[in-house]
Amino acid sequence: xxxxxxxxxxxxxxxxxxxxxxxxxxxxxxxxxxxxxxxxxxxxxxxxxxxxxxxxxxxxxxxxxxxxxxxxxxxxxxxxxxxxxxxxxxxxxxxxxxxxxxxxxxxxxxxxxxxxxxxxxxxxxxxxxxxxxxxxxxxxxxxxxxxxxxxxxxxxxxxxxxxxxxxxxxxxxxxxxxxxxxxxxxxxxxxxxxxxxxxxxxxxxxxxxxxxxxxxxxxxxxxxxxxxxxxxxxxxxxxxxxxxxxxxxxxxxxxxxxxxxxxxxxxxxxxxxxxxxxxxxxxxxxxxxxxxxxxxxxxxxxxxxxxxxxxxxxxxxxxxxxxxxxxxxxxxxxxxxxxxxxxxxxxxxxxxxxxxxxxxxxxxxxxxxxxxxxxxxxxxxxxxxxxxxxxxxxxxxxxxxxxxxxxxxxxxxxxxxxxxxxxxxxxxx
Numbered sequence: 246x247x248x249x250x251x252x253x254x255x256x257x258x259x260x261x262x263x264x265x266x267x268x269x270x271x272x273x274x275x276x277x278x279x280x281x282x283x284x285x286x287x288x289x290x291x292x293x294x295x296x297x298x299x300x301x302x303x304x305x306x307x308x309x310x311x312x313x314x315x316x317x318x319x320x321x322x323x324x325x326x327x328x329x330x331x332x333x334x335x336x337x338x339x340x341x342x343x344x345x346x347x348x349x350x351x352x353x354x355x356x357x358x359x360x361x362x363x364x365x366x367x368x369x370x371x372x373x374x375x376x377x378x379x380x381x382x383x384x385x386x387x388x389x390x391x392x393x394x395x396x397x398x399x400x401x402x403x404x405x406x407x408x409x410x411x412x413x414x415x416x417x418x419x420x421x422x423x424x425x426x427x428x429x430x431x432x433x434x435x436x437x438x439x440x441x442x443x444x445x446x447x448x449x450x451x452x453x454x455x456x457x458x459x460x461x462x463x464x465x466x467x468x469x470x471x472x473x474x475x476x477x478x479x480x481x482x483x484x485x486x487x488x489x490x491x492x493x494x495x496x497x498x499x500x501x502x503x504x505x506x507x508x509x510x511x512x513x514x515x516x517x518x519x520x521x522x523x524x525x526x527x528x529x530x531x532x533x534x535x536x537x538x539x540x541x542x543x544x545x546x547x548x549x550x551x552x553x554x555x556x557x558x559x560x561x562x563x564x565x566x567x568x569x570x571x572x573x574x575x576x577x578x579x580x581x582x583x584x585x586x587x588x589x590x591x592x593x594x595x596x597x598x599x600x601x602x603x604x605x606x607x608x609x610x611x612x613x614x615x616x617x618x619x620x621x622x623x624x625x626x627x628x629x630x631x632x633x634x635x636x637x638x639x640x641x642x643x644x645x646x647x648x649x650x651x652x653x654x655x656x657x658x659x660x661x662x663x664x665x666x667x668x669x670x671x672x673x674x
Contacts, residue, residue: 271296272355272363276331279351279370284453287336287372289351291322294329297359304334306351308343310468311437313504326358342455344466344473345374346404346440374442374453377406382413384421400438407445408478415481416443416488423489424496426520437470439495441488450475465491467498486521493517505591511547512584514562515569528563535560536618544568544610548594571613576602 276292289304304320320334343349349372353365373379384401401420405413420441444450451457453473454464463474472491476484494517501508518528535541542557542564551561572581580601587597595605604612 270361270363271359272299272357272361274353274355274363274365277351277353277365277368279368281370281372281375283345283372283374283376284342284455285338287338287349287370288333289320289336290331290333291353291355292329292331293353293355293363295355295357295359295361296328297357297361298326298328299324299330299355299357300326301354301356302330302332303354304351305354306349308469309348309350311470311499311502312468338455343372344464344469344471345372345442345453346471347372347469376452377449379404379406379442380413382410382417384417400435401441402438403441403443405443405445408443412478412481413443416441416476416484419485420488420492423492423520435470435496435499437499439470439472439492442471442473443484444473444475445477447475463487463491465494467495470495490517490521493520501585501589503589503591506588508585508588509548509594510550511544511561511565511568512588514551515565515567518562518566519569519573528559528566531556531559532563532567532617535564541614541617544606544613548606567617568609568613571616572602572609575616 272293272295274291274293276290278290280288280290282288289306291302291304293299293302302322302324304322305317306320307315307317320336322332322334324330324332348369350367350369352367353363355363355365382403382405401417401424403413403417403420405416424435442453444453447462450463450473451459451461454461463472463476465472472488472495474484474487474491476487494513497508497513497516507513542561547561547564547568551558572584583601584597587600588594592600598609599605602609
């Protein structure tokens with residue numbers, strides 16, 4: 246009854262993926278199609294027959310994401326033994342959801358009472374948002390402007406359904422420029438293709454999620470290499486910054502993935518803020534106010550996820566940007582590379598900082614605090630769009646660090662799933 250009720254609710258957004266019939270050892274598979282009910286479910290269908298009662302049917306599937314080891318999951322179909330069966334297994338996304346565009350490789354194994362076995366050929370289904378008619382723009386569509394992907398094909402693809410070609414092209418150019426600041430001139434590319442789904446509004450985006458927060462404007466699913474974001478043509482500037490920010494996270498996570506842990510939040514967000522550009526006008530007031538009121542957040546506290554309170558979150562981002570800038574400007578790219586390498590290898594935050602810089606998190610906090618509170622200090626600069634003199638000193642340092650990471654650190658094969666909520670202008674977090 247539960248299955249029937251769920252299937253009835255799925256009908257409005259149904260896409261059927263066809264199958265191919267197979268037979269072996271007296272067992273025949275007539276149907277292995279998949280119904281896509283985005284975003285709530287995938288229904289894997291099975292129709293099979295044999296001369297003896299079929300007593301076991303299992304779905305095996307692998308999700309296309311980065312993992313430490315190859316993971317194959319199983320789903321057990323519910324049916325009464327018979328010589329011919331029609332059954333299905335439902336992936337209920339309310340229990341374990343997937344973002345749009347994820348590919349799933351699946352196959353069935355079937356056993357009858359006579360001991361005959363059959364394994365169906367592997368097939369692939371993409372969990373696409375079938376509610377919209379998507380257009381796609383691969384980075385290689387404009388090779389004369391593509392700094393990164395012109396020789397590698399569609400490693401970065403943008404999908405959108407509202408807005409003209411120039412709208413998509415502006416977003417793609419911003420993405421390429423952001424990635425170019427990280428990896429150009431060394432021939433290093435994202436290890437996993439990146440898909441960006443641009444929804445036309447916040448409400449459309451939230452309709453693609455199972456349990457979205459009301460302020461959610463975008464989300465990055467780093468282990469899948471997927472970004473979903475709501476950008477209308479009227480919010481293009483905000484959208485370009487948000488995309489560059491999340492793309493930076495994807496590349497950094499690819500280079501620093503480890504089964505031992507993850508980067509401290511201030512370092513992860515600080516690197517993305519630094520590469521995003523134009524951070525100062527949005528965040529500097531929060532940092533300056535905290536400095537004047539002696540209410541700066543400690544570095545140790547900034548290792549954890551940021552507060553849901555809007556003002557504290559803005560201050561956390563501002564401090565993270567300033568901390569990364571402080572380390573790069575004062576100690577250079579070599580030490581930042583060493584820091585990220587040690588964190589990848591499983592060292593604690595304090596251990597890694599002490600080995601590289603000679604001080605732990607409290608020491609970093611004290612030194613940085615002294616710098617930003619000095620009368621002549623410029624607490625927060627403009628990242629990649631700062632003055633030409635500063636850019637020559639600071640931004641290439643970040644490029645060199647992440648370039649070295651991408652070439653010197655071998656991927657173990659995964660990204661930690663990390664969903665980040667972006668706020669629309671004027672919305673409270």
